[in-house]
Amino acid sequence: MPSELVRVTVDTLAFAVQQGSLEVLLVKRKNEPFKSFWGLPGGFLLEEDESLEAAATRELYDETNVSNVYLEQLYTFGDKGRDPRGRIITASYLALLRQEGLELRASADASGLAWWPVNELPPLAFDHQRIITYGYQRLKYKIEYSPAAFKLLPEKFTLRDLQMVYEAILGRTVDNRNFRKKFLGSGVLQELNETSQEGSYRPARLYCFSEQDFEKLPDRPVFVF
Amino acid sequence: MPSELVRVTVDTLAFAVQQGSLEVLLVKRKNEPFKSFWGLPGGFLLEEDESLEAAATRELYDETNVSNVYLEQLYTFGDKGRDPRGRIITASYLALLRQEGLELRASADASGLAWWPVNELPPLAFDHQRIITYGYQRLKYKIEYSPAAFKLLPEKFTLRDLQMVYEAILGRTVDNRNFRKKFLGSGVLQELNETSQEGSYRPARLYCFSEQDFEKLPDRPVFVF
DNA sequence: AACTTTAACGTACAAATAACGTTATCTTGC
DNA sequence: GCAAGATAACGTTATTTGTACGTTAAAGTT
Numbered sequence: 277m278p279s280e281l282v283r284v285t286v287d288t289l290a291f292a293v294q295q296g297s298l299e300v301l302l303v304k305r306k307n308e309p310f311k312s313f314w315g316l317p318g319g320f321l322l323e324e325d326e327s328l329e330a331a332a333t334r335e336l337y338d339e340t341n342v343s344n345v346y347l348e349q350l351y352t353f354g355d356k357g358r359d360p361r362g363r364i365i366t367a368s369y370l371a372l373l374r375q376e377g378l379e380l381r382a383s384a385d386a387s388g389l390a391w392w393p394v395n396e397l398p399p400l401a402f403d404h405q406r407i408i409t410y411g412y413q414r415l416k417y418k419i420e421y422s423p424a425a426f427k428l429l430p431e432k433f434t435l436r437d438l439q440m441v442y443e444a445i446l447g448r449t450v451d452n453r454n455f456r457k458k459f460l461g462s463g464v465l466q467e468l469n470e471t472s473q474e475g476s477y478r479p480a481r482l483y484c485f486s487e488q489d490f491e492k493l494p495d496r497p498v499f500v501f
Numbered sequence: 502m503p504s505e506l507v508r509v510t511v512d513t514l515a516f517a518v519q520q521g522s523l524e525v526l527l528v529k530r531k532n533e534p535f536k537s538f539w540g541l542p543g544g545f546l547l548e549e550d551e552s553l554e555a556a557a558t559r560e561l562y563d564e565t566n567v568s569n570v571y572l573e574q575l576y577t578f579g580d581k582g583r584d585p586r587g588r589i590i591t592a593s594y595l596a597l598l599r600q601e602g603l604e605l606r607a608s609a610d611a612s613g614l615a616w617w618p619v620n621e622l623p624p625l626a627f628d629h630q631r632i633i634t635y636g637y638q639r640l641k642y643k644i645e646y647s648p649a650a651f652k653l654l655p656e657k658f659t660l661r662d663l664q665m666v667y668e669a670i671l672g673r674t675v676d677n678r679n680f681r682k683k684f685l686g687s688g689v690l691q692e693l694n695e696t697s698q699e700g701s702y703r704p705a706r707l708y709c710f711s712e713q714d715f716e717k718l719p720d721r722p723v724f725v726f
Numbered sequence: 727a728a729c730t731t732t733a734a735c736g737t738a739c740a741a742a743t744a745a746c747g748t749t750a751t752c753t754t755g756c
Numbered sequence: 757g758c759a760a761g762a763t764a765a766c767g768t769t770a771t772t773t774g775t776a777c778g779t780t781a782a783a784g785t786t
Contacts, residue, residue, distance in 0.1 A: 280546050281506035284590060321505050325588050328579035352577040352592050354553035363550050365509060367577050367590075436733085454775065456734075477732045478783040500774090661764080679744065681765075702763045703752035725743095 283364045286332040287318030287404065289350065289411040290342065290371040292378075293428050297393050298444040300408060301373070301380075302400075303339050304388030309360045310401030312387065316408075318366070332369040340389060341381035345371045346427045350411050358403045368407045370414060372427035395447075419445055420500050423464060426485040434472050434480035435459065442501065450501035462497040464490050508589045511557040512543030512629065514575065514636040515567065515596040517603075518653050522618050523669040525633060526598070526605075527625075528564050529613030534585045535626030537612065541633075543591070557594040565614060566606035570596045571652045575636050583628045593632045595639060597652035620672075644670055645725050648689060651710040659697050659705035660684065667726065675726035687722040689715050 290301040302314040317339040321331050329347055337343050347369050354365040382389035392398065394412055397405065418424045425441045439455050459465055466486050471479035515526040527539040542564040546556050554572055562568050572594050579590040607614035617623065619637055622630065643649045650666045664680050684690055691711050696704035 280508075280548070282509045282546055283505075284507045284509065321507060323505070325581040327581055328577065328590070349576060351574060352553065354592070356550040356552055365553070365592075367579070434733090451776075452733095453735080453777085457736095458774095473783095475732070476784050477730080478734090478781075480733060659764090676745075677764095678746085678766080682767095683743095701753050702761080703750080703765090705764060 283362070284321045285318055285364055285366040286321065286328055286335055286369060287316040287366050287407060288332050288336045288347070288369045288371050289316055289408055290336065290340070290345070290373055291394075291411075291415060291428065292373040292375050292391065293441050293444045294375055294391065296440045296444050298395075298412075299391040300394050300397065301340060301342070302390060302392050302398075303382065303386045304390075305401055306385050306387045313401040314388070314392070314398045315401035316368075316404045328367045329369070332367070336371065339383045339386060341379055342371075342373065345373055347371050350407065350414060353403055353407070355403070366402075366407075368411065370411045372415075372424060374428065374430055376430045415445055421496065421498055423485060423487075423490055425499075429485075432468060432470065432472075432482045432484055434474075434482060436480055438483075442499075446501070455501055458497075458499065458501070462499070463493055464497060508587075509546045510543055510589055510591040511546065511553055511560060511594060512541040512591050512632060513557050513561045513572070513594045513596050514541055514633055515561065515565070515570070515598055516619075516636075516640060516653065517598040517600050517616065518666050518669045519600055519616065521665045521669050523620075523637075524616040525619050525622065526565060526567070527615060527617050527623075528607065528611045529615075530626060531610050531612045538626040539613070539617070539623045540626035541593075541629045553592045554594070557592070561596065564608045564611060566604055567596075567598065570598055572596050575632065575639060578628055578632070580628070591627075591632075593636065595636045597640075597649060599653065599655055601655045640670055646721065646723055648710060648712075648715055650724075654710075657693060657695065657697075657707045657709055659699070659707060661705055663708075667724075671726070680726055683722075683724065683726070687724070688718055689722060 292299050292301070301317065303317050304314050305311055317336050318332070319335045319339070321328070328349070332347055336345070350368040350370050352365060352367045354363070356363065358364070358366070380389055394408070397408065400408070415424070419442060425438065425445070428441050429437055435456055438459065439450065439452065442455070443449055464485060465483040466489065468482045468484060470482045472482055473479050517524050517526070526542065528542050529539050530536055542561050543557070544560045544564070546553070553574070557572055561570070575593040575595050577590060577592045579588070581588065583589070605614055619633070622633065625633070640649070644667060650663065650670070653666050654662055660681055663684065664675065664677065667680070668674055689710060690708040691714065693707045693709060695707045697707050698704050
């Protein structure tokens with residue numbers, strides 16, 4: 277039983293919503309291959325016994341200074357020709373980031389680090405466009421049957437903030453009144469005794485999401501609009 | 502940028518439905534590690550530039566003689582300790598098999614090859630129980646929003662056959678009349694001018710599924726019962 | 727106090743779901 | 757040939773959910 281050795285990388289597709297736009301975190305490459313192209317943060321598996329998710333976490337931290345994020349495996353790409361250096365398999369991960377408190381910092385082997393709107397991406401290195409397309413689709417499904425959207429929001433948020441996340445991801449507007457009704461009736465929102473003073477009009481009530489309360493619900497709510 | 506080399510395997514979780522029972526195809530291992538344990542058909546990535554799916558197809562053929570099947574990537578496991586030989590990453594695949602025309606044949610390095618009911622599995626090698634649990638869950642979701650169930654049926658089948666596939670996978674009975682209504686109204690079934698003479702009572706009409714017709718539907722049907 | 731803007735609540739019809747009942751068609755056995 | 761038994765196939769109703777709207781409330785601004 278011959279066991280060929282393989283080079284394995286991890287790549288992380290990190291999303292955040294800012295001002296109603298769904299954005300992807302990209303790194304500008306300083307070295308070949310794909311020098312000066314933008315790509316996903318990621319890199320090779322290192323030490324013996326480093327798990328895939330640990331490698332994704334490490335690379336994301338090294339290349340962007342982002343830590344403590346939600347990570348979920350997307351898909352593993354191993355097609356011939358996806359990397360000019362030969363067969364390199366990559367395990368891709370999805371990360372969902374809260375905008376608040378991020379302090380981006382590029383690593384030494386990057387010439388840039390920036391958020392890009394998911395619908396206005398530059399030409400990308402490797403098959404990273406494919407990974408983004410795949411992960412974007414996954415995210416669209418995910419917010420419909422899981423509370424993933426809350427991972428993109430600060431701890432306290434208004435119903436409007438929540439709706440903007442859904443609209444940014446779905447790429448369309450949803451009916452404001454039906455949106456409220458469904459979320460308020462689902463039992464996943466905890467009403468706070470605070471209001472937000474964002475605009476200069478009527479302040480909106482703040483809510484928070486409780487993972488524990490969510491788990492206790494008799495059956496899983498669905499958030500389709 | 503040091504690039505550690507990694508051993509990579511593929512493992513395939515093959516399902517079939519027989520007599521109303523959802524079964525998993527397992528191989529009894531002749532060699533260490535986990536000698537004489539049952540496990541999923543699979544093995545190491547070989548030649549340079551063999552894709553993951555190609556390797557899964559090859560291993561499934563070599564170890565079970567099964568070919569021409571639907572394959573879909575499940576998840577890639579790379580935890581420390583999942584293989585006693587050290588860090589070995591495995592990409593797992595889901596296969597859906599039609600019972601008809603299968604000619605199982607074990608390879609030389611197996612001491613057994615058999616179908617096992619998904620709910621009565623023996624102790625399994627590596628983390629294969631985890632892969633099965635994961636893939637079983639995926640299959641449950643999959644038949645609700647895709648025509649995956651048809652991949653487990655012969656080309657011509659009765660509504661009863663179809664319902665038995667759903668019940669075997671969901672692990673519960675569903676209302677016969679609502680089941681018929683939803684499928685007949687969904688537009689995915691093509692009625693044939695033939696009947697099935699299975700039992701010794703009233704013959705049932707045969708249907709077939711057309712992938713092309715399915716694609717043409719205005720919106721995707723959902724098969725939740 | 728009137729105006730503007732966002733927040734929050736409410737209503738009506740259509741569609742889908744879920745839980746049932748009934749009729750039809752075949753084989754078997756008398 | 758006909759009743760019995762079993763599966764196939766069609767139908768009905770109440771309830772829930774979805775969808776498309778209209779209305780009122782509360783803040784700041786002028």
